[in-house]
Amino acid sequence: MRxxxxxxxxxxxxxxxxxxxxxxxxxxxxxSKVVTLQFWNGFSGPDGTTMExxxxxxxxxxxxxxxxxxxxxxGTYYDKVTLGLAYGGAPDVFVLHCDALPRYADxxxxxxxxxxxxxxxxxxxxxxxxxxxxxxxxxKQYAIPLDCHPxxxxxxxxxxxxxxxxxxxxxxxxxxxxxxFLADAKKLTVDTNGDGTPDQWGFVFTWLxxxxxxxxxxxxxxxxxxxxRESTLNTPQARAALDLMTDFVGKYKIAPRPxxxxxxxxxxxxxVAMALEGIYMLSSLEQQKNxxxxxxxxxxxxxxxxxxxxxxxxxxxxxxxxxxxxxxxxFIKYLSDNSLxxxxxxxxxxxxxxxxxxxxxxxxxxxxxxxQLPYVQYVPASISINQxxxxxxxxxxxxxxxxxxxxEALAEADRRTREVLARE
Amino acid sequence: MKSRNQTLAAAFFLLPYATVFLVFVLAPVVYGFYISLHxxxxxxxxxxxxxxxxxxxxxxxxLFRLAMLRTAFFVVMVVPAGNALSLLLxxxxxxxxxxxxxxxxxxxxxxxxxxxxxxxxxxxxYSTEFGLLNHYLGQASGAxxxxxxxxxxASWKTEWLNNPRTAMPAIALLSxxxxxxxxxxxxxxxxxxxxxxxxxxxEIDGASPIKRxxxxxxxxxxxxxxFCVVMSVISSSQVFGQTYILTGGGPYYSTLTVIxxxxxxxxxxxxxxxxxxxxxxxxxAVLVFTLIQFRLLRVKQ
Numbered sequence: 001m002r003x004x005x006x007x008x009x010x011x012x013x014x015x016x017x018x019x020x021x022x023x024x025x026x027x028x029x030x031x032s033k034v035v036t037l038q039f040w041n042g043f044s045g046p047d048g049t050t051m052e053x054x055x056x057x058x059x060x061x062x063x064x065x066x067x068x069x070x071x072x073x074x075g076t077y078y079d080k081v082t083l084g085l086a087y088g089g090a091p092d093v094f095v096l097h098c099d100a101l102p103r104y105a106d107x108x109x110x111x112x113x114x115x116x117x118x119x120x121x122x123x124x125x126x127x128x129x130x131x132x133x134x135x136x137x138x139x140k141q142y143a144i145p146l147d148c149h150p151x152x153x154x155x156x157x158x159x160x161x162x163x164x165x166x167x168x169x170x171x172x173x174x175x176x177x178x179x180x181f182l183a184d185a186k187k188l189t190v191d192t193n194g195d196g197t198p199d200q201w202g203f204v205f206t207w208l209x210x211x212x213x214x215x216x217x218x219x220x221x222x223x224x225x226x227x228x229r230e231s232t233l234n235t236p237q238a239r240a241a242l243d244l245m246t247d248f249v250g251k252y253k254i255a256p257r258p259x260x261x262x263x264x265x266x267x268x269x270x271x272v273a274m275a276l277e278g279i280y281m282l283s284s285l286e287q288q289k290n291x292x293x294x295x296x297x298x299x300x301x302x303x304x305x306x307x308x309x310x311x312x313x314x315x316x317x318x319x320x321x322x323x324x325x326x327x328x329x330x331f332i333k334y335l336s337d338n339s340l341x342x343x344x345x346x347x348x349x350x351x352x353x354x355x356x357x358x359x360x361x362x363x364x365x366x367x368x369x370x371x372q373l374p375y376v377q378y379v380p381a382s383i384s385i386n387q388x389x390x391x392x393x394x395x396x397x398x399x400x401x402x403x404x405x406x407x408e409a410l411a412e413a414d415r416r417t418r419e420v421l422a423r424e
Numbered sequence: 425m426k427s428r429n430q431t432l433a434a435a436f437f438l439l440p441y442a443t444v445f446l447v448f449v450l451a452p453v454v455y456g457f458y459i460s461l462h463x464x465x466x467x468x469x470x471x472x473x474x475x476x477x478x479x480x481x482x483x484x485x486x487l488f489r490l491a492m493l494r495t496a497f498f499v500v501m502v503v504p505a506g507n508a509l510s511l512l513l514x515x516x517x518x519x520x521x522x523x524x525x526x527x528x529x530x531x532x533x534x535x536x537x538x539x540x541x542x543x544x545x546x547x548x549x550y551s552t553e554f555g556l557l558n559h560y561l562g563q564a565s566g567a568x569x570x571x572x573x574x575x576x577x578a579s580w581k582t583e584w585l586n587n588p589r590t591a592m593p594a595i596a597l598l599s600x601x602x603x604x605x606x607x608x609x610x611x612x613x614x615x616x617x618x619x620x621x622x623x624x625x626x627e628i629d630g631a632s633p634i635k636r637x638x639x640x641x642x643x644x645x646x647x648x649x650x651f652c653v654v655m656s657v658i659s660s661s662q663v664f665g666q667t668y669i670l671t672g673g674g675p676y677y678s679t680l681t682v683i684x685x686x687x688x689x690x691x692x693x694x695x696x697x698x699x700x701x702x703x704x705x706x707x708x709a710v711l712v713f714t715l716i717q718f719r720l721l722r723v724k725q
Contacts, residue, residue, distance in 0.1 A: 082694060086466050107467035259552070259586060387693055398676040403588055409676075416487065423481060 035327040036066045040081065040091040041312075042074035046283040050345035058334050065327045067093075085109040090317045093328045096143065098134050098311040103383040105137035111316040113141045116329045122336060128373045131311050131350040134381065143313035144332050146339060147347040149279045150309035150376045151210050152369040153299060157292040159200070159273040163187045174274075174296035178244075181274075181299045185254035188273035202254040204263045204272040205245070208396045209389060210308040211276050216241040217377035218302030223392055228382035229421065233392060234414035242406040244301060246399050258400050267293075278310070279369045282346035295365035297372050309376035311350070348373065387420045460700035467694065478701035488702060490677055491685040492709070494592065495661055498681060501596035502603075502660045507652055509604045514611035515637070528612075532605035539602075539665030546598040547670055550584035558582065585671055588678035595666050595679060603659075607652045614648030615641065650721040654714055661710050682706045 043051050048071045055069045070091070072080050078100065084090035085104070096104060104110050113135075117124070122144060124132060131145035153174055160172035165184050167173040175181035185202025192199050205211050216222065221237025224230065232238060248255040256263075264281070266272040268288050276298060285293055298307040314332045316325060335342070339349040340359055348370045354360055361367050379385055395409035404412075460478055462471040482488050513531055517524050534542065549557050558581040568576035584594045618641055626636045664683040667673060673680035673688070682702065690699030 079691070082466055104467065107465065108469065109467050259583070390688075394674070394676055397674065401586070401675060403676045419485065 034064055034066050035323055036068060037093055037324060037327055037331060038091040039067050039069045039093045039331070040072060040077070041069070041095040042072055042077040043095075044071050044073040045280075047280070047342075047345045047347070050342060054335065054338055054341055057338075058331060062330065062334075065330060067331055085317055090319070092320060092324050093314060093316055093331055095146070096313045096315050098131070098145075098309075098313060099379045099381075099385050099389075101135070101143060101313055101315070102137050102381050102385065104315070105140075105142045106383045109318055110142040111318050111320055111325060113144065113316075113329075116325075117141060121329075121333050126352050128350045128352065128355075130309075130373065130376055130378070134311065134378050135313060137381070143315045144336055145350045146312040146314050146335055147342060148309050148311045148350050148373060148376060149347055150307045150369050150372045151214050151276050151278050151298060152307065152365075152372065153274060153296045154267060154277055154281070154285065154293055154365075155274045155296065156267070156270055156272070157294050159188055159270065160184075163273075172294065174294070175299045177300045178302075181301070182252055182254065185248075185274065186252065189254050198253075198256075199271065201256055201266065201272045203248060203274045204255055204266050205248075205258045205400065206263045206267075206275050206277050208258060208400065209393050210278065212241065212245065212392065212396045213308040213377055213379060214276060214298055214306060215245060215301050217306030217308070218298075218300060218304055220302070220304060222377075222380055223388055224380040224382055224385075224417075224421075228380045228384075231388070231414045231417035231421065233395070233417055234411050238410055239407050241302070242396060242399050242410060245396070246406050249400055250402075257402070258397065278308075279348055279366060280346055282365055286346075295368040297368060305372070305375045306377050307372040307375070309372070309378055311378070312347075384420055384424055388417050391416045391420075456700045457704060459696055460704050462697045464697035464700075465694060466696055471697065474697070478697050479705065482698065482701045482705055487677065487680065488682070488685060488705075491680045491682045492706075494677075494679065495663065495681045495706075497592060498596055498599075498663055499657060499660045501593060502599050502663075503653060503656050505596070506600045506603055506656055506660075507607060507649070509600060510607035510652065511611050511649075513604060513608045514615055515641075517608070517612055518615045528609075531608055534602050535605040537602070540669060542598065542602050543666055543669035546594075547585070550594055550670075552581060552583045552586070555584070557584065586675055588675050591671055591675060591679050595663075595670060599660065599663065599666060603656065607656060610652055611645070611648060614645050618644045646721065650717070653721065654717050657713060657717065658710055661706065661713075 039055065041048075041051065051071075052069060055067050059065070059067055081090065081094060081096075086109075101110075127145065128148065131148050135141050135143040135145055155172065155174050157172040160166065160174075161170075163184070165173055165187065175184045181203075188200065188202035189198045190200040191197065213223070216238060219237040219241045221235055221241060222232055225232050249257055263272075264275065264277065264284075267275045267277075268285060268291065270291055279295075282295075285291060297305075314335060316328045316332075320328065336351065339347075339351060340354045340357065343349045343354070343360060343363060343366055346366070348366055349355060349360065350373070355370055355373070360370075379389065382388065391413040395404075395406075395413035398404040398409040399406035403409075459471075461473060461475060463474050463478070464471040517527055517531075549555050552558060561582075562580045565576045565580040566578055569578045582590060584590050622640050622644070623636055626640050631639060662683050663681050664687065667679045667681050667684050668687065671679040673684050683706070686699045686702040686706070689695050689702060
């Protein structure tokens with residue numbers, strides 16, 4: 001609907017008033033030695049509380065730096081960051097997901113960190129190689145990885161025990177490979193009231209994209225070629241991975257057809273025995289009463305190990321005063337040094353020293369998921385990844401929901417991906 | 425001199441609106457065209473002039489063509505049904521009976537609601553497990569099952585918004601409901617403008633109510649109909665909120681409408697030049713279509 005004349009008039013009056021009221025002389029802030037840093041992230045869940053605690057401690061330990069944290073939910077976070085970087089108002093330190101780094105780095109919006117890293121304080125040797133490598137774009141480093149959040153297997157301990165899937169000590173035994181996974185899932189899919197549709201499922205697809213990337217990487221495939229220039233969505237690996245996922249629903253009948261976001265609630269409420277989800281879902285399970293669950297690395301569905309992962313990267317904008325950049329670096333180092341605290345809130349740290357510490361090993365699910373760090377799979381680094389991912393999503397959704405055959409859907413996604421890549 | 429004063433006064437009164445129109449409508453329209461001639465990634469330091477290449481790319485983009493078809497499908501469903509419903513309501517309310525004001529308000533209320541409210545409301549209606557629609561249709565089917573067991577299953581439900589066949593019709597249905605009240609008022613005004621004596625003369629000549637409608641009301645209502653049809657074609661080709669909130673374009677692109685695609689390109693991918701070209705192509709299509717409608721429905725003087 002078009003706005004009416006009255007609306008325009010109101011806008012006009014508002015603008016006039018704003019012009020009259022807003023144009024007073026600006027007061028210049030008093031000079032002080034304290035550097036104030038604006039720190040943005042999207043940690044709107046329990047992770048935000050953890051981060052707030054770390055920031056408060058940093059502020060009390062660093063009287064010369066004041067970090068002001070602003071939490072913007074991820075849904076609108078990247079809009080704010082992008083507009084801030086493009087038209088001013090960007091924060092001084094902020095969080096980017098690993099897959100978002102290329103497009104910001106490629107448009108020279110981020111501050112290169114090579115000089116700061118070279119000066120020391122953080123050594124490459126203490127970081128897991130995959131997250132560290134992903135902080136680079138075209139040979140330059142733009143970020144420090146705060147964490148890595150791989151996908152792993154969550155399983156319901158009670159349901160496993162009830163189905164008799166236990167080891168010699170009587171503990172629930174998660175499946176390690178496809179054969180075990182299918183056998184377990186079959187046992188765990190139960191139709192109690194006999195109406196033909198199971199009331200308890202062995203497995204459920206939650207986020208199709210990440211589930212697909214995990215299976216795909218285990219078949220040796222990827223969404224894009226190594227140099228991110230070609231689509232590899234129409235390859236035998238891509239088809240095999242999607243066929244397997246489709247078979248979970250159609251042939252093996254161990255998972256319901258994916259239907260929106262309610263799938264995770266099924267696991268939370270004990271109606272589903274297994275799900276592949278990120279470590280960040282941990283806190284939503286810990287809050288659930290009467291749910292006994294555990295975590296394990298993703299089962300090996302294909303011929304090699306693999307697990308989708310993403311990371312929170314700490315970055316600074318290209319336009320930043322030397323003073324703030326120095327302060328920002330101090331803050332980034334502090335966050336990385338204290339990422340054990342961060343891990344407790346449901347993350348996997350990427351510092352080898354922290355991963356090896358007894359304190360970290362006491363976090364059972366984090367520790368299990370962290371075993372996958374050597375082979376985690378990020379989505380391909382590409383400035384077009386945001387365009388490519390929805391094509392893959394649509395293909396996976398269409399195949400699993402029976403809208404289109406898997407090979408047809410992948411061929412279409414492949415064609416569209418090629419078109420988009422050719423545009424760049 | 426007086427006329428000059430009047431002109432000045434007129435200009436004075438027009439100024440606020442003209443300014444707002446220039447700043448917030450015309451300038452963005454022109455600027456949008458300028459943007460569409462560039463490779464305009466929001467973070468790129470300098471947009472690159474590429475002439476009409478965005479247009480060529482958009483026309484070659486099968487998702488854009490798909491979105492055009494989906495939008496056309498939506499318009500074809502919504503405009504005739506919506507206008508028929510509005511006219512029917514208007515004719516009904518034009519009869520003099522008690523409580524017309526109540527019904528006017530009742531039918532007009534949906535128009536006042538924002539699209540988010542409407543979409544969330546209907547999401548509940550369409551919900552597969554808990555939706556009212558499935559509940560009643562399932563009950564009806566269950567009842568009919570006793571009579572015709574082969575045709576009607578004992579328990580029945582469908583995934584309105586998750587099925588590529590039903591998703592767009594479902595969105596069209598809610599759009600008809602949402603927009604009917606607006607055109608109803610315009611039709612009602614048109615009906616009130618029809619001279620009573622013509623209808624009375626027809627009545628005296630012995631014409632039935634239906635005959636009177638087709639012979640007198642319908643031809644005289646033509647300018648109103650033209651206006652309503654044109655406006656609803658324009659507004660329904662810009663459908664966005666419903667698909668954005670309810671389906672996000674899915675399942676499998678079945679509800680991907682042009683403005684939604686433009687939004688995804690512009691504010692999802694920040695490819696502003698590409699998005700602007702999508703917008704301009706839709707504008708061109710709607711303009712051509714509107715001119716055709718004017719030709720077809722023009723009142724012969």
